[in-house]
Amino acid sequence: MGTLTIALMDPPYETETTTTALRIVDSALRKGHSVNVFAYEGAVNLTMAEQAPHANPVKGTSVEEEAHPTTKDWVAALFRSAQGRLSWVNCGLCVDERGAGKWIEGPVRGSPKEFAEWVKSSDATLVIPTN
Amino acid sequence: MKVLSIVETAYRATVEEQDDTILWLNHMLKNNGLDVGILLRGTAGNYAVKGQDASGLSHPPQIDEDLRALMAKGAPVYYVREDVAERGIQEANLLEGVQPISRRDLPSLFEEYRLVWHW
Numbered sequence: 713m714g715t716l717t718i719a720l721m722d723p724p725y726e727t728e729t730t731t732t733a734l735r736i737v738d739s740a741l742r743k744g745h746s747v748n749v750f751a752y753e754g755a756v757n758l759t760m761a762e763q764a765p766h767a768n769p770v771k772g773t774s775v776e777e778e779a780h781p782t783t784k785d786w787v788a789a790l791f792r793s794a795q796g797r798l799s800w801v802n803c804g805l806c807v808d809e810r811g812a813g814k815w816i817e818g819p820v821r822g823s824p825k826e827f828a829e830w831v832k833s834s835d836a837t838l839v840i841p842t843n
Numbered sequence: 844m845k846v847l848s849i850v851e852t853a854y855r856a857t858v859e860e861q862d863d864t865i866l867w868l869n870h871m872l873k874n875n876g877l878d879v880g881i882l883l884r885g886t887a888g889n890y891a892v893k894g895q896d897a898s899g900l901s902h903p904p905q906i907d908e909d910l911r912a913l914m915a916k917g918a919p920v921y922y923v924r925e926d927v928a929e930r931g932i933q934e935a936n937l938l939e940g941v942q943p944i945s946r947r948d949l950p951s952l953f954e955e956y957r958l959v960w961h962w
Binding site: 831837841843 | 852864875876
């Protein structure tokens with residue numbers, strides 16, 4: 713089995729690239745690979761613990777009916793299925809300037825140093841930038 | 844580990860960050876052992892223009908100086924010659940040490956690197 717490292721940059725609810733990236737993570741984990749995620753810039757908001765689903769006043773649906781997804785729940789689900797094969801670092805400086813320090817269980821604070829070490833030890837590295 | 848970072852989006856958040864965040868990240872990666880090269884394409888070709896002055900801001904970004912610092916640490920900086928020419932930028936106005944590369948030679952440049960990242 714191999715190790716894949718992915719750098720993410722987009723914040724939640726802005727583009728579809730993060731959804732695609734998380735699907736790649738899920739697929740790699742299901743195939744037995746290990747995955748490292750370096751969350752840079754707005755991507756540190758993906759795992760914020762206080763994300764909450766909301767109702768939809770346009771459709772007139774309640775919170776329960778809307779069943780709005782949150783990225784922190786998606787990432788939490790990945791951690792549950794990973795059985796120790798998922799590592800996730802939130803860029804500490806990015807966290808500080810965004811006030812995004814309260815996140816779900818699983819991710820840890822780090823820096824580009826960890827990303828560099830992962831790149832050196834991984835079989836492949838994918839960067840998914842923002843524009 | 845040789846990594847070529849292609850930078851295309853220029854001046855994104857540089858006022859807020861006082862840096863280009865991708866150049867900053869690559870500088871950090873260079874400091875932590877990756878053999879980084881930078882390729883400026885598209886609008887980011889303007890990053891290589893010397894004498895950029897945003898001093899009307901209290902803490903302005905100094906992108907040209909950041910590139911100089913990267914090159915001083917041994918990171919080569921390339922620019923796509925056609926992209927710069929299309930924007931009317933004279934090569935005489937570019938930083939010393941930045942290296943032109945034509946579009947047709949990009950595959951050969953990519954061959955020199957283990958990883959190619961398009962930011």
